[in-house]
Amino acid sequence: MYTEFVGIALTFGLAILLAIPFGKFIAQTFSGEKTFADPFFNPFEKIIFSVSGIDPTREMNWKQQLKAMLGLNFLWFGLCYLVLLCQGFLPLNPDGNPSMSPDLAFNTAISFVVNCNLQHYSGESGLSYFGQLLLMFLQFVSAATGIAAAATVFNAMKERTTQTLGNFYNYFVKSCTRVLLPLAVVIAIFLAFNGTPMTFDGKDKITTLQGDSVEVSRGPAAAFVSIKHLGTNGGGFFGANSAHPLENPNYFTNCVELWAQLIIPFSMIFALGFYLKRKKIAYVIFGVMTIGFLLLVIPTVVSEINGNPALSKMGISQTGAMEGKEVRFGAPMTGFWSIATTVISTGSVNGMHDSTMPVSGAMQLLAMMVNAFYGGCGVGFLNFYIFIILAVFISGLMVGRTPEFLGKKIEAREVKIAAFIAILHPLLILSGTALAAHFAASDTEMGYWLDGKASGWLNNPGAHGFSEMLYENTSSAANNGSGFEGLADNNPFWNILTGILLWLGRFIPIIGPVAIAGLLAKKKFIPESSGTLKTDTTIFGIMVFAVIAIIAALSFFPALALGPLAEYFS
Structure with a gap:
């Protein structure tokens, strides 16, 4: 266990x-x-821009940036x-998998467009290779959307006074070509050489040692699994996700996939410090x-x-809580992965979260409820940016000065947007639950909408059943995609409800920070003075952490008390 x-x-x-060096390259x-x-x-x-007719040098304001982003994603x-x-x-x-129902296709399409990859289907039987390749494309462009939005905010924070933000x-094309694609190729090669399939052939027939004939699903999995982690997407090529022996064959591939989840969210924070030429801010945030x-x-x-x-x-001897876990990974690594994947909003799993201990379930839920520690590609910082604005505003009130951040006054309009974004997240989760x-x-009968009795x-039962529903809504609103898989979620009610949460939980928290950054960028720059609140100090870092903790506690403690905490104390 210590080797783990x-x-x-x-x-x-x-x-x-x-x-750190990759963040410098991104900047x-x-x-x-x-x-x-x-x-x-x-x-x-140059070929991409020439064929598309796009002039990459044309400057855009924040509204034009958002219009371009939303237009592409609707398409x-x-x-x-x-x-x-x-x-x-x-x-x-080749395996003759059927088309999806309208409600499942609605949920799946939204889920992969918004970088969540919540899967109400099993990859082996739910998708053709053509469908898998399209979803793999979306794993690139959805991640690039978040990185491009973060680059827009970086630019707004850097400029003293400007109407345009690049x-x-x-930003989008370079996120694909220079950040995501090279790393994805390298990770895919590692996976392929360790046993992850990379083929367009159909199911393979094998004979087991017992003499049974078994059909084993395969496909272009290595490329899919690579970008699912690098882009913090998380959707599994196979139904069991990274607990599947072909998606994640051994302990080495487990570490590679875990590293792939971490590298870009970490790098984006350091990229901010290099971009602004203020490394201390990046260190405080990190x-x-x-x-x-x-x-x-x-x-x-x-x-x-x-x-x-x-x-x-x-009196049963245990080497950890191994229900729902793979022996080749062990309890410590699976526990670590479960928090990494929920904090970073990847949503991939190498064990079943529904089988983890109640305290672990509470921590997984809290990671998605906070949704500001590391986070997904680009959007992790955008969520944290909202808490920075609120912390600056509260700190300004405490010292009796007009709140300022990087030489720009934080006024009522920016605070209202930040407060709305901070409240929206718990509103989506708690109302859906x-x-x-x-x-x-x-146990209401609603026919088509509920496919029979909702208790099905x-x-x-009890607190754990409530946790299953709470987790599904939290995962959707946080654009995570993991689940307490005891929940039967492939029905019209859950497909439509979570589809709506996915769309709102993705784009409004992007629109808000970009709008705030654009509004601040237009304001007159105010040079720092002896009374300026320093935002690159440990004290300010503690203030931001306190704001995050207070908002999370006030919003989600009652729900956690009804679910995993009640299960723990029972």
């Missing part, structure tokens, strides 16, 4: 170590500085929805995020190592 802690420490440490890329990659990627990018949603409805008779379907398409991450990881890993207390009372709990408790959704 070595694996965790090496993976986490290597991600931090490599994130140079978005600021237009020359990099070693220019000779390789400039010709390719991808429509395309994906049509393909999933028709995949049964489209090419690259070009969205330029420090706050890391403290929050560790406060979630440590109870989870300890809980999983100690095992199930019910089994301990029966309340609606689902009402139907489950009343739940695999477990």
Whole structure:
């Protein structure tokens, strides 16, 4: 078991170590500085812009940036929805998988467009290879959308006074070609050489040692699994996700996939420091995020190592709580992964979260409820940016000065937007859970909408059943995609409800920070003075952490008390 802690420490440490130079490269890329990659990627990018008719040098204001982003994503949603409805008779379907129902196609299309990849289907039987390839494309462009939005905010924070914030398409294309694609190729090669399939052949027939004939699903999985982690997407090529022996064959691939989840969110924080030429701000932000991450990881890993207390009372020896976990990974690594994937909003799993201990379930939920420690590609910082604005405003009130951030006054309009975004997240989660709990408790017959009695959704009664519904809504609103898989979620009610939460939970929290950054960028720059609140100090970091903790506690403690905490104390 101690060797597993070595694996965790090496993976986490290597991600931090490599994130610093990679963050510098990202900052140079978005600021237009020359990099070693220019000779390789400039010709390719010129072809893309030439064919599309886009001028990457045309400056855009924040409204034009958002218009371009939303327009592209609406287009991808429509395309994906049509393909999933028709995949049964489209090419690259050697196993003859059927087309999706309208409600499932609606949910799946939205889920992959918004970088969540909540899956109400099983990959082996639910998608053709054509459908898998389209979703793999969306895993690239949805991640690039978040990175491009973060680059827009970086630019707004850097400029003293400006109406324009760069070009969205330029940020977007470079996010794909220079950040995501090269790393994805390298990770895919590692996976392929360790046993992850990369083929367009259909199911393979094998004979087991017992003499049974078994059909094993395969496909272009190595490429899919690579970008699912790098882009913090998380959707599994196979139904069991990264617990599947072909998606995640061994302990080495487990560490590679875990590192892939960490590297870009870490790098984006350091990229901010290089971009602004204010490294201390990046260090403060990264420090706050890391403290929050560790406060979630440590109870989870300890809980999983100690095992199930019910089994301990029966005198059964345990090497950790191994129900729902793979022996090749072990309890500590699976516990660590479960927090990494919920904090970073990847949503991939190498074990079943529904089988983890109640304390672990509470920490997984809290990671998504906070949704500001590391986070997904680009959007992790955008969520944290909202708490920075609120912390600056509250600090200004405490010292009796007009709140300022990087030389710009924080006024009523910016604070209202930040407050709305901060309140929206718990509103989506709690209202969705309340609606689902009402139907489950009343056992209401709603025919088509509920596919029979709502109590049939739940695999477990009581507090754990409530946690299953709470987790599904939290995962959707946080654009995570993991689930307490005891919940029967492939029905019209859950497909439509979570589809709405997915769309609102993705784009409004992007629109808000970009709007705030654009409004601040237009304001007159105020030079720092002796009375200016320093935002690159430990004290300010503590203030931001306090704001995050207070908002999370006030919003979500009652729901957690009804779910995982009630289960723990029972």
